[in-house]
Structure formats: C-alpha cells, structure tokens
Amino acid sequence: MAREMMYGDAIAAAIIEEMQRDPNIIFYGQNMAMTERDPMLRKFGKERVRIAPISETAEIGIGIGAAMTGLRPIVELWMSEFMLVAFDQVINEAPRLRYMSGGQVSVPVVLKAGYGFCAGWAGQHSNCIYHTMMGIPGLKVVVPSTPADAKGLMAAAIRDDNPVVYLHPYMLTLDKGEVPDGEYVVPIGVADIKRAGTDVTIVAVGWMVKKALAAAERLAAENISAEVVDPRTLAPLDVTTIVNSVKKTGRVVLVDQAPRQSSAAAVIAGEIAEHAVGDLHALKMVTALDTSIPYSEPLENFVVPNEDKIVEAVKSVLTQEVIAV
Amino acid sequence: MSRNTPKKAARRSQTGTDQLQWIYTQMVRIREFEEAVKRTFIEHPGVIRGHSHLGDGAEASIVGALSTRHDTDIVMPSYRCHGYPIVLGTPLRKMMAEVLGRKDGLCRGFGGSMHLADPSRYFPGTSGIIGQSIAHATGAALTAQVKHSGQIVYCFFGDGASKQGAFFESLNMAAVWKLPIVYVLENNQYQAYTHFSLEDANAVAGDPLSKKAEAFSIPGASVDGTDPVAVGKVVAKAADRARAGKGPSLVETKFYRLSAHGNVITVPPLPTQFPEHEAVAVYGNRREFEHWKAKDPVRRFRARLLKNRVLTEASAKRIEAAARAEVEDAVQFALASPLPAPEEALQYVYA
Numbered sequence: 001m002a003r004e005m006m007y008g009d010a011i012a013a014a015i016i017e018e019m020q021r022d023p024n025i026i027f028y029g030q031n032m033a034m035t036e037r038d039p040m041l042r043k044f045g046k047e048r049v050r051i052a053p054i055s056e057t058a059e060i061g062i063g064i065g066a067a068m069t070g071l072r073p074i075v076e077l078w079m080s081e082f083m084l085v086a087f088d089q090v091i092n093e094a095p096r097l098r099y100m101s102g103g104q105v106s107v108p109v110v111l112k113a114g115y116g117f118c119a120g121w122a123g124q125h126s127n128c129i130y131h132t133m134m135g136i137p138g139l140k141v142v143v144p145s146t147p148a149d150a151k152g153l154m155a156a157a158i159r160d161d162n163p164v165v166y167l168h169p170y171m172l173t174l175d176k177g178e179v180p181d182g183e184y185v186v187p188i189g190v191a192d193i194k195r196a197g198t199d200v201t202i203v204a205v206g207w208m209v210k211k212a213l214a215a216a217e218r219l220a221a222e223n224i225s226a227e228v229v230d231p232r233t234l235a236p237l238d239v240t241t242i243v244n245s246v247k248k249t250g251r252v253v254l255v256d257q258a259p260r261q262s263s264a265a266a267v268i269a270g271e272i273a274e275h276a277v278g279d280l281h282a283l284k285m286v287t288a289l290d291t292s293i294p295y296s297e298p299l300e301n302f303v304v305p306n307e308d309k310i311v312e313a314v315k316s317v318l319t320q321e322v323i324a325v
Numbered sequence: 326m327s328r329n330t331p332k333k334a335a336r337r338s339q340t341g342t343d344q345l346q347w348i349y350t351q352m353v354r355i356r357e358f359e360e361a362v363k364r365t366f367i368e369h370p371g372v373i374r375g376h377s378h379l380g381d382g383a384e385a386s387i388v389g390a391l392s393t394r395h396d397t398d399i400v401m402p403s404y405r406c407h408g409y410p411i412v413l414g415t416p417l418r419k420m421m422a423e424v425l426g427r428k429d430g431l432c433r434g435f436g437g438s439m440h441l442a443d444p445s446r447y448f449p450g451t452s453g454i455i456g457q458s459i460a461h462a463t464g465a466a467l468t469a470q471v472k473h474s475g476q477i478v479y480c481f482f483g484d485g486a487s488k489q490g491a492f493f494e495s496l497n498m499a500a501v502w503k504l505p506i507v508y509v510l511e512n513n514q515y516q517a518y519t520h521f522s523l524e525d526a527n528a529v530a531g532d533p534l535s536k537k538a539e540a541f542s543i544p545g546a547s548v549d550g551t552d553p554v555a556v557g558k559v560v561a562k563a564a565d566r567a568r569a570g571k572g573p574s575l576v577e578t579k580f581y582r583l584s585a586h587g588n589v590i591t592v593p594p595l596p597t598q599f600p601e602h603e604a605v606a607v608y609g610n611r612r613e614f615e616h617w618k619a620k621d622p623v624r625r626f627r628a629r630l631l632k633n634r635v636l637t638e639a640s641a642k643r644i645e646a647a648a649r650a651e652v653e654d655a656v657q658f659a660l661a662s663p664l665p666a667p668e669e670a671l672q673y674v675y676a
C-alpha cells in the first residue's frame with residue numbers, strides 16, 4: 001500500500017517508524033519538542049526526544065559520543081549551513097573514529113538538515129555545501145529528491161552503522177508524492193533512473209531532479225527523449241548506473257544546485273570521463289554560478305540553475321558535433 | 326527628519342532633556358520602521374523575500390545602550406539588525422530598499438534584512454549564523470586595541486546566541502587580552518520558538534544570564550531592558566571600563582520581543598506574513614504576551630517623559646509624525662527603486 005504524502009511528512013514518518021522499531025534511536029535539535037503537546041514527545045517521551053540550545057558543536061559532538069556508546073541519534077540541524085559551526089565534528093570526528101580505532105568503534109549518527117532554500121534567504125542560508133562532505137571517506141551523504149526516497153533513505157540512514165548526512169532540499173518540503181506504507185528502505189549508494197530515455201542523460205541532484213524532470217517533459221514535446229538519473233546518494237556514489245546511462249545515450253547534462261567549482265557535477269563528470277570515454281560525445285554542466293546566493297530575486301534566479309538552462313544545455317549537447325579522433 | 330548620533334559633548338548627561346528626547350526619537354524611528362516592514366508583508370505580498378526579523382520590543386535596549394556611544398565606536402548587532410543602523414543615522418530609504426532587495430539598497434540587494442551593513446557609519450556587518458558575529462565584534466575590538474584608535478565595540482547578540490561556542494571562546498579571549506568591548510546579551514526571552522528557560526543553564530538554576538560573566542572573571546550585570554535610561558546607566562559603566570583599557574563586560578538586557586520571531590517560513594509562492602507571537606502560537610500563553618505588551622518600552626517611555634515634562638503631548642506627536650513620515654518616504658522610495666540587473670550577481674565575489 002502507498003499513500004500520497006508531502007516530502008516533509010515522509011521524513012517524519014520514517015523517523016517515527018524507526019523509533020518505534022528501535023529504542024536506541026533518539027532525536028533532538030533546536031526548536032523542536034517545545035511543549036508537552038509535541039506529538040513526537042508524546043509518542044517517545046522526554047528521554048528520547050529533546051530540545052537543544054543553539055550549540056551545534058555540542059549537538060553533533062554529543063550525537064557522535066552517544067553513537068559510539070550504543071545509541072543511534074538523529075540530530076535535527078534544520079539548515080545544512082548550521083553544521084558548518086561544527087565542521088570538525090562532521091568531517092574530522094564522526095567519519096574518522098571508526099578508521100582510527102581499527103574498526104572497533106562505529107558511529108551510527110544521522111545528521112539531518114535542509115539545504116538550498118532559494119527563497120530569498122541570502123548568503124548564509126541557501127547554499128549547497130554537500131561538496132564539502134563528499135570527499136570524506138567514512139561519511140555517507142544522501143540527498144533524496146522525492147517523498148518516497150525521503151522516507152526510504154531516512155530509514156536506511158538510521159539503520160546504517162556509519163555517520164550519514166541526510167540532506168533534504170528545502171524547496172521540496174511541501175511537494176507531494178506516493179510513499180509506501182510501513183517498512184520501506186531505500187539502499188544507500190544506489191542511484192535511481194527517474195525517467196527512462198534514449199537521446200540524452202540528465203544527472204540531477206536533489207531539487208534539481210524536479211527541474212530536470214520538468215525539462216525532460218518539455219523536451220519530450222520536441223521529440224527529444226531524456227533519461228533522468230538521480231544519484232540519491234552522493235557518497236558513496238553509484239558510478240555504475242550513471243555510466244551505463246551515458247554509455248547508452250552518449251550525451252550527458254549534469255545538473256547541480258551547487259556552484260560549479262568542485263560541485264557534485266564536476267565529480268560525476270570526472271567519473272564519466274574515465275569510465276565512458278569511448279561512448280561520450282558531449283557533456284555539459286548546469287550548475288549554480290560561482291557566487292554566494294544573493295538576496296534579491298533577479299540575482300538569485302540568475303545564479304541558480306533552472307528548467308530553461310537545462311533545456312538549453314540538452315539542446316546544446318545534442319547539436320554538438322561528434323569529433324572523430 | 327531624524328537627528329543622527331549627537332556629538333560626544335552634547336550627550337554627556339545621560340538624563341538631560343535633549344538626551345531623553347533623542348532617545349525617544351530613536352525608539353520611535355525604530356518602531357515605525359519595524360511596523361512598516363510588517364505592513365509591507367500584507368500590503369505588498371511577495372515584495373520582501375526570505376526571512377525578516379524585527380526589533381520591536383528591543384528599542385529601549387538598543388537605544389539605551391547606544392546612547393553611551395561615542396562618534397566612532399563600532400556597532401555589531403546580530404542578524405536581527407534593523408534597529409542599530411537607524412540609531413547610527415543610516416538613511417532609512419537605503420535600509421528599506423535593502424529589505425526589498427532593490428538596487429538602491431544599503432547592500433545593493435545582495436544582503437536583505439538579515440545582512441545590513443553600513444561600514445561608513447561604524448557598522449561593519451552581521452552574520453546570519455547565530456553567535457558567530459560575537460567573534461567578529463571581538464576582532465573589531467582587537468583592531469581598536471592594536472591601532473590605539475580609542476574606539477570601543479558594542480556587540481549585541483541574543484539569549485540564544487549565548488549558547489554558542491563562539492560566545493564562550495570570544496569572551497575568554499577578550500578578557501585575557503583586555504579588549505575594549507561591551508557584550509550586550511539581549512534577552513528577549515525567546516530563541517526563535519524556544520523559551521529561554523528551556524535551554525539556558527543559568528535560567529534553569531534561577532540565575533540571571535549575566536552570571537556567565539563570572540566564568541570569565543569579568544563584570545556582569547542584568548538590567549531592565551525596557552527602560553532605556555537604566556540600560557544606558559549600566560552600559561555606560563561597561564563602556565567606561567572598556568575605554569579605560571580594563572577589558573570587556575557582559576550586560577544582559579532583559580525585555581520581550583513583541584512580534585513573532587520572523588515572518589512565516591514556507592516554500593514560495595505561499596504567503597509569508599508575520600504569524601502570532603510564539604507565546605500564543607506555540608505555548609498557548611496569551612497572558613504572558615499581554616503582560617509584556619503592556620510593558621511596551623516605547624509607550625512606557627513616552628508616558629514617563631510626559632509625566633516628567635520632558636515631552637508634551639504635542640512635542641511627542643511631532644516626533645512620532647516625523648518618524649512616520651520618514652518611514653513612509655523610505656517605503657515609497659524602496660518600492661520605486663529598481664531591482665538589480667541579474668548579471669550584477671557576479672560582482673563582489675572577490676575583492
């Protein structure tokens with residue numbers, strides 16, 4: 001059975017179902033569970049559901065310490081940039097402790113945060129910073145793009161014995177989609193073909209999957225068949241699914257909400273270059289421009305990728321001549 | 326029109342008639358500005374994007390503290406930053422244009438409500454990341470010390486921010502280095518939707534938040550933040566200490582935020598007006614809200630000045646009308662100002 005659900009509610013459903021399953025899961029963060037009426041608090045009690053002050057270093061560090069000693073904490077961070085206050089904990093503690101202990105210790109903590117809220121939140125609240133976490137062995141990074149994936153990847157993140165950064169695009173919070181009832185786990189590290197096609201591959205991340213699907217729909221009206229691949233997990237990356245699609249179409253557009261410099265798109269481009277070189281005719285990246293996110297609407301629109309830019313990029317890779325070598 | 330920061334000499338007497346009238350004028354200008362921002366959400370939906378945060382309720386704390394400021398002292402507020410530049414004399418037109426993301430905005434439409442900056446008036450900028458600007462302000466005090474500029478820094482931040490590592494680390498360093506800075510902990514009793522009693526160790530123990538000063542062996546004081554004269558007196562002592570090279574102090578001004586934390590957070594194009602205050606919306610505690618509304622610092626100070634004959638009804642009304650006209654002019658200016666051209670986004674990335 002499946003039910004239509006909003007993206008934000010699908011995340012909550014996974015957290016509730018997992019907490020019912022495993023008493024070691026705790027959940028805390030700022031500005032949550034403020035009153036006795038809070039539904040999570042009523043379900044799971046004050047011990048397991050807590051309110052935290054604005055203390056990201058301690059919030060995340062405490063999550064790590066609790067994870068090392070038998071709990072499975074989920075830390076609600078609200079916006080991914082707030083994690084930067086505690087970047088040592090995220091990057092140089094959580095993912096390193098298992099390795100340094102020769103595999104004795106594990107750190108099953110979930111760091112949940114929204115990102116990329118392109119709604120006029122300006123320079124410090126709307127950026128995409130996942131590229132800073134993608135190159136950290138030991139750290140998993142998931143970016144679900146649909147309500148179903150939001151539920152399934154949260155369940156997987158909670159069950160995983162590694163630290164997982166769970167990033168949800170804030171722009172999708174109210175989007176609706178079919179979500180399976182009951183236990184539903186989407187494996188970490190497995191990409192998903194969100195739309196099958198034959199002429200061109202579009203690899204898109206997070207909010208950009210929605211834009212890519214809309215662009216693919218427009219392109220279909222012009223008899224262009226685009227395949228949309230959603231990596232879903234940025235670390236570890238499912239290179240095989242991406243490369244197989246590119247081998248089929250020969251042309252690829254990589255769409256990423258992050259600035260171009262060291263974006264997920266750039267990393268994926270490198271993998272494609274190595275693994276699909278014989279089949280690749282054209283590649284283009286549609287990323288944010290290399291700026292912080294500006295406040296004013298025309299500035300923000302200019303900087304961030306959109307449907308038009310994707311359509312244009314697809315047409316450009318399709319018209320690019322194959323250079324015989 | 327407004328009078329900007331008066332000269333040092335003119336402001337020496339904290340309780341002279343001129344000074345009290347100046348304080349009231351600035352408080353009214355702040356209040357009118359914030360009310361206009363709030364109204365704009367209703368009258369011109371969608372024109373203000375993102376998240377705006379108002380300083381209504383904080384007027385006595387802001388103006389009382391800044392009434393002790395000398396002309397070149399530096400001011401570093403939090404992201405809830407509208408009130409401070411108003412006192413510093415930043416043109417309201419430019420401020421409102423920034424809140425509306427216009428080309429003529431203080432930051433050319435790049436920053437918005439949370440990131441006003443007017444370095445020419447000793448307001449170098451803000452951070453939207455809670456607590457981090459406490460360190461920046463401490464750095465500004467380091468500049469003042471190294472350059473022997475004679476400046477001190479007024480560092481404003483919220484009760485919530487006082488739980489960040491940057492707070493503890495900065496106060497420790499400022500104390501060790503004897504930096505010329507006054508830390509004003511604005512306890513407006515809420516950190517977004519969380520009442521401070523739910524998250525502050527001092528509050529849980531029944532102590533004032535200024536107790537944190539003891540950990541750094543610096544002076545700490547708590548003061549009624551709805552009374553600008555009381556705030557001025559306490560902050561003056563801290564400022565004197567900073568000017569004398571004796572180092573930092575921590576002043577907790579306790580007041581009440583009168584509007585909700587910010588406008589509603591939602592995905593566009595859903596409307597984003599200001600909701601009800603958290604006391605009511607989250608905690609169902611209308612009594613608390615009404616209690617503090619009755620202590621509205623602007624209205625209370627007005628009544629007090631009328632009673633003490635510092636103002637007459639007519640002179641108070643003149644101040645209020647002038648502030649209203651100034652703010653209305655700012656709104657009209659902002660609405661008429663063009664949006665920036667898209668390609669401008671590529672500027673200012675690097676110096």
Ligand SMILES: Cc1ncc(C[n+]2csc(CCOP(=O)(O)OP(=O)(O)O)c2C)c(N)n1
Pocket residue numbers: 030054056082085403405453454455482483484485486487513515516517582586
């Ligand atoms: C590091 C960080 N964590 C969380 C937030 C989200 N946030 C924005 S405002 C706010 C509350 C700040 O409260 P306080 O310091 O008391 O200032 P006030 O809003 O009351 O002026 C929070 C938690 C943030 N901006 N930065």
Ligand SMILES: [Mg+2]
Pocket residue numbers: 483484485511512513514515516517
């Ligand atoms: Mg506060």
